[in-house]
Amino acid sequence: MGVPISVTVNGQHRESEVDSRTLLVQFIREELRLTGTHVGCDTSSCGACTIIMDGKAVKSCTVLAASANGSDITTIEGLAQNGELHPLQEGFKEEHGLQCGFCTPGMIMTAVQLLEDNPQPSEAEIRHGLEGNYCRCTGYHNIVKAIYHASRKYKEVSHG
Amino acid sequence: MIQCKTSKEIGGMGHSMRRKEDARFIQGKGQYVDDIKLPEMLYMDIVRSPFAYAKITNINIEKAMALPGVLAVITGKDLEQYNLHWMPTLMSDTQMVLPVDTVMYQSQEVAAVIATERYIAADAVELVEVEYEPMQPVMDPYKAMEADAPVLRIDKEGKTDNHIWHWEAGDKEATDRIFDDAEVKVKEQMHIPRIHVASIETCGCVANYDKVNNHLTMYMTTQAPHAIRTVIALVAGHVGLTEEKVRVISPDIGGGFGGKVPVYPGYVIAIAASFLIGKPVKWIEDRSENLQADSFARDYHITAEMAGTKDGKILATRFKLLCDHGYTDAAANPSKFPTGLFSICTGSYDYGHSYAEADAVYTNKPPGGVAYRCSFRVTEAVHAIERITDCYAQEINKDPAQLRFDNFINKDQFPYKSALGWEYDSGDYHQGLQKAMEVVGYDDLRKEQAEKRARGELMGIGISTFTEIVGAGPSREFDILGIKMFDSAEIRVHPTGKAIARFGTKSQGQGHETTYAQIVAEELGIPAEHIQVEEGDTDTAPYGLGTYASRSTPTAGAAAAIASRKLREKAKKIAAYLLEVSEEDLEWEPGKFFVKGAPDKAKTIQEIVFAAYTNHPQGMEAGFEATHYYDPPNLTFPSGAYICVVDIDKETGEVKVRRFVAIDDCGHIINPMIVQGQVHGGLTQGLAPALYEELIYDEEGNILNGTFMDYLVPTAVESPSWETGHTVTPSPHHPIGAKGVGESPTVGAPPAIVNAVVDALSHLGVTHMEIPITAPKVWKILKEKGAL
Numbered sequence: 017m018g019v020p021i022s023v024t025v026n027g028q029h030r031e032s033e034v035d036s037r038t039l040l041v042q043f044i045r046e047e048l049r050l051t052g053t054h055v056g057c058d059t060s061s062c063g064a065c066t067i068i069m070d071g072k073a074v075k076s077c078t079v080l081a082a083s084a085n086g087s088d089i090t091t092i093e094g095l096a097q098n099g100e101l102h103p104l105q106e107g108f109k110e111e112h113g114l115q116c117g118f119c120t121p122g123m124i125m126t127a128v129q130l131l132e133d134n135p136q137p138s139e140a141e142i143r144h145g146l147e148g149n150y151c152r153c154t155g156y157h158n159i160v161k162a163i164y165h166a167s168r169k170y171k172e173v174s175h176g
Numbered sequence: 177m178i179q180c181k182t183s184k185e186i187g188g189m190g191h192s193m194r195r196k197e198d199a200r201f202i203q204g205k206g207q208y209v210d211d212i213k214l215p216e217m218l219y220m221d222i223v224r225s226p227f228a229y230a231k232i233t234n235i236n237i238e239k240a241m242a243l244p245g246v247l248a249v250i251t252g253k254d255l256e257q258y259n260l261h262w263m264p265t266l267m268s269d270t271q272m273v274l275p276v277d278t279v280m281y282q283s284q285e286v287a288a289v290i291a292t293e294r295y296i297a298a299d300a301v302e303l304v305e306v307e308y309e310p311m312q313p314v315m316d317p318y319k320a321m322e323a324d325a326p327v328l329r330i331d332k333e334g335k336t337d338n339h340i341w342h343w344e345a346g347d348k349e350a351t352d353r354i355f356d357d358a359e360v361k362v363k364e365q366m367h368i369p370r371i372h373v374a375s376i377e378t379c380g381c382v383a384n385y386d387k388v389n390n391h392l393t394m395y396m397t398t399q400a401p402h403a404i405r406t407v408i409a410l411v412a413g414h415v416g417l418t419e420e421k422v423r424v425i426s427p428d429i430g431g432g433f434g435g436k437v438p439v440y441p442g443y444v445i446a447i448a449a450s451f452l453i454g455k456p457v458k459w460i461e462d463r464s465e466n467l468q469a470d471s472f473a474r475d476y477h478i479t480a481e482m483a484g485t486k487d488g489k490i491l492a493t494r495f496k497l498l499c500d501h502g503y504t505d506a507a508a509n510p511s512k513f514p515t516g517l518f519s520i521c522t523g524s525y526d527y528g529h530s531y532a533e534a535d536a537v538y539t540n541k542p543p544g545g546v547a548y549r550c551s552f553r554v555t556e557a558v559h560a561i562e563r564i565t566d567c568y569a570q571e572i573n574k575d576p577a578q579l580r581f582d583n584f585i586n587k588d589q590f591p592y593k594s595a596l597g598w599e600y601d602s603g604d605y606h607q608g609l610q611k612a613m614e615v616v617g618y619d620d621l622r623k624e625q626a627e628k629r630a631r632g633e634l635m636g637i638g639i640s641t642f643t644e645i646v647g648a649g650p651s652r653e654f655d656i657l658g659i660k661m662f663d664s665a666e667i668r669v670h671p672t673g674k675a676i677a678r679f680g681t682k683s684q685g686q687g688h689e690t691t692y693a694q695i696v697a698e699e700l701g702i703p704a705e706h707i708q709v710e711e712g713d714t715d716t717a718p719y720g721l722g723t724y725a726s727r728s729t730p731t732a733g734a735a736a737a738i739a740s741r742k743l744r745e746k747a748k749k750i751a752a753y754l755l756e757v758s759e760e761d762l763e764w765e766p767g768k769f770f771v772k773g774a775p776d777k778a779k780t781i782q783e784i785v786f787a788a789y790t791n792h793p794q795g796m797e798a799g800f801e802a803t804h805y806y807d808p809p810n811l812t813f814p815s816g817a818y819i820c821v822v823d824i825d826k827e828t829g830e831v832k833v834r835r836f837v838a839i840d841d842c843g844h845i846i847n848p849m850i851v852q853g854q855v856h857g858g859l860t861q862g863l864a865p866a867l868y869e870e871l872i873y874d875e876e877g878n879i880l881n882g883t884f885m886d887y888l889v890p891t892a893v894e895s896p897s898w899e900t901g902h903t904v905t906p907s908p909h910h911p912i913g914a915k916g917v918g919e920s921p922t923v924g925a926p927p928a929i930v931n932a933v934v935d936a937l938s939h940l941g942v943t944h945m946e947i948p949i950t951a952p953k954v955w956k957i958l959k960e961k962g963a964l
């Protein structure tokens with residue numbers, strides 16, 4: 017039996033009916049066709065599926081679509097505003113924080129929350145904040161730099 | 177030193193140009209195989225064996241077929257009707273697509289379910305009832321070699337043991353004689369454990385067979401799309417899929433590292449299913465399937481020996497290998513090289529004699545092994561030589577850096593013929609190690625270590641000075657299934673001076689869309705920004721053998737340079753015609769030809785290209801296009817000097833990499849930012865097996881860590897901040913002097929880390945540690961040695 021859900025995704029209101037067991041990541045990818053959110057594992061380990069749900073970074077492979085009913089979701093596709101890249105997107109490009117790009121959306125979404133909670137993190141804080149996200153290509157070195165890059169941008173913005 | 181000959185606007189070699197491909201990846205617009213959704217697409221899921229070795233007595237598909245949405249359950253018996261139940265491996269062995277009566281490893285494919293939805297396919301997998309008669313598996317490769325071991329491959333007629341092949345290189349007798357007479361001999365047994373590439377994207381495909389046109393489009397995670405097309409045609413030509421009817425598209429790939437070179441059964445079953453049903457079929461393996469069934473690497477048991485003088489001159493080395501391939505040799509090596517390029521094991525040192533031999537063996541483990549970020553077994557070779565060199569230094573109580581300096585091949589000895597027959601193209605090993613020692617502050621670290629040791633603290637410094645062998649390879653020796661290992665570039669410049677360039681390789685994150693554009697920009701002066709690079713579609717790209725073994729820059733990169741030079745020759749003719757001078761009077765600077773002594777009499781490359789379409793000299797072919805298939809005259813030999821500093825926590829045995837300095841020499845550098853990124857990634861993939869990763873099996877053949885919950889991929893927390901640098905010794909035979917870099921760090925890092933740990937414990941009498949060096953392993957040794 018389908019469960020009706022209504023969610024806001026990247027600012028757009030979406031209504032749908034899902035199977036009670038459908039994972040949120042499946043709903044986002046297959047139903048909404050927002051394929052920037054990736055699946056890298058079946059054990060909630062890799063973080064490739066990370067999205068922002070009601071202000072918190074969550075692994076969308078670990079949430080049922082039905083339980084996301086009523087929530088406000090941002091995926092990687094919704095991060096750039098009016099054609100302007102988000103400072104983290106900018107940072108990943110500038111600092112070469114990605115190679116194959118598969119982990120990147122999840123990394124960026126995790127970092128969105130990381131900077132939200134702690135706008136000026138230290139290197140160690142950034143590394144700990146990324147503990148739930150695997151990257152096999154970059155060795156994390158430039159991901160850390162990318163997030164640091166964005167944090168300086170945040171600073172510039174908040175200091176006008 | 178990196179010098180840029182082109183302006184930043186042109187963005188040729190040496191510029192840290194930001195990557196062109198990033199725009200789509202950072203906005204979630206990459207197009208990976210699982211992002212493809214075709215009309216009426218079906219989903220495939222696979223039933224896998226819970227046993228490592230068992231007879232299949234019955235498969236009952238009734239319940240699965242009764243589930244609404246299930247279209248088919250395919251078994252080995254179904255494929256047998258089309259003679260598709262076995263397939264050849266790249267090493268001329270054979271591998272089951274689906275078993276008819278026996279499973280040979282845990283998680284082997286047993287049957288495939290095709291359904292209208294992914295979840296229904298997964299449900300149906302649970303409903304397929306398979307009856308097994310389990311047998312005792314053979315897991316230990318040494319036991320598999322014993323005379324009374326059960327013979328595993330009874331499908332092979334006349335097979336009476338589990339031995340696959342024997343390989344040897346070098347002069348055994350002469351080497352043995354040196355060993356007999358040597359003052360010092362050291363010997364160590366080492367296992368390079370079975371590990372997994374674990375790219376964050378797993379493997380998968382969408383097979384789309386169009387019955388009306390008898391045409392197959394295969395979207396798949398492959399590093400070598402052209403070779404795959406040929407293999408499909410060779411295997412399925414008899415059912416009508418001849419090569420012009422097959423198009424392989426390799427979309428964006430989420431990391432490959434060698435794991436996406438082989439043909440896995442899932443791909444073949446998906447093709448068969450699409451062929452039989454006439455609809456597109458998608459198969460995406462989940463992570464556990466990926467870890468348990470494919471892309472394993474290494475699993476070499478190595479006995480390494482070194483002979484030398486008392487004062488530290490290396491005289492000879494000997495290596496004996498036992499290679500565990502699982503139930504079939506499904507490695508992805510060049511055909512004539514069963515041990516890959518292991519014979520680079522003589523290392524960066526100048527000595528005359530070496531002998532290496534290998535035996536490969538079948539066991540009840542998954543088949544392989546792939547060349548995981550490594551030019552075919554170079555990782556194993558480098559581990560062996562760099563470890564045994566340290567054992568020798570320790571034995572004669574000599575500083576390992578000094579021992580290396582005393583034995584390095586000198587820069588004026590190149591081209592250098594190694595004891596096992598390779599001709600090293602160029603290198604400056606002294607400079608590399610010197611630089612690494614300066615950066616890390618070697619002498620101060622040794623002082624610090626002595627002080628710490630006196631206080632009972634454990635700290636170690638480890639060195640690895642390796643030589644790689646990449647860029648396979650010259651056609652006289654290198655082929656895969658008979659296809660020579662050249663690679664290709666095709667450049668078309670449009671009338672307005674913008675270009676599209678296509679290649680036979682396939683990036684999986686290496687940044688080809690940027691670096692190839694930079695090579696063309698360097699050679700033609702057309703801004704890299706205006707050169708669109710395409711790979712991965714066999715209908716449009718020129719034929720090539722793909723991307724692995726750090727071969728893209730050495731082969732396709734060279735092809736790009738030469739194709740560009742062909743175009744520059746044409747440009748010169750057109751410029752001479754336009755400027756009404758003879759060709760000899762022209763000089764080139766990036767982006768334009770000008771008249772010698774009259775620099776303002778010039779034609780830009782854009783003006784010249786426009787003329788090629790609008791005003792070309794009579795008799796000249798119109799247009800501005802060139803293709804080149806590059807057959808390298810030799811391999812390239814990148815090198816590196818790595819120094820690792822570790823601290824060991826005595827309470828827990830935990831090893832912490834405090835610093836890691838990597839000085840690489842990959843010849844001329846195309847994009848320093850990308851090279852540095854490659855090094856960071858490779859170092860982390862070297863750290864992983866050194867300290868964390870290993871696929872572990874019990875005696876019954878069960879994998880004990882086949883998920884991401886227990887297979888420990890390092891995160892940002894375990895990974896240190898890497899310190900990188902380089903020396904530049906161009907390859908003399910490569911058109912742009914480049915050597916390739918992607919794999920050096922994966923190859924060079926593990927022995928540096930192990931050498932550091934052993935160094936930290938050497939005063940306790942420790943001479944070797946097997947990888948992965950986990951905290952419990954260290955703690956146990958500390959306890960044994962009474963050092964707690």
Ligand code: FES
Pocket residue numbers: 054055056057058059060061062063064065066075076077078
């Ligand atoms: S796919 Fe969600 S954590 Fe791996």
Ligand code: FES
Pocket residue numbers: 113114115116117118119120150151152153154376430431685
């Ligand atoms: S960039 Fe490839 S997994 Fe992170």
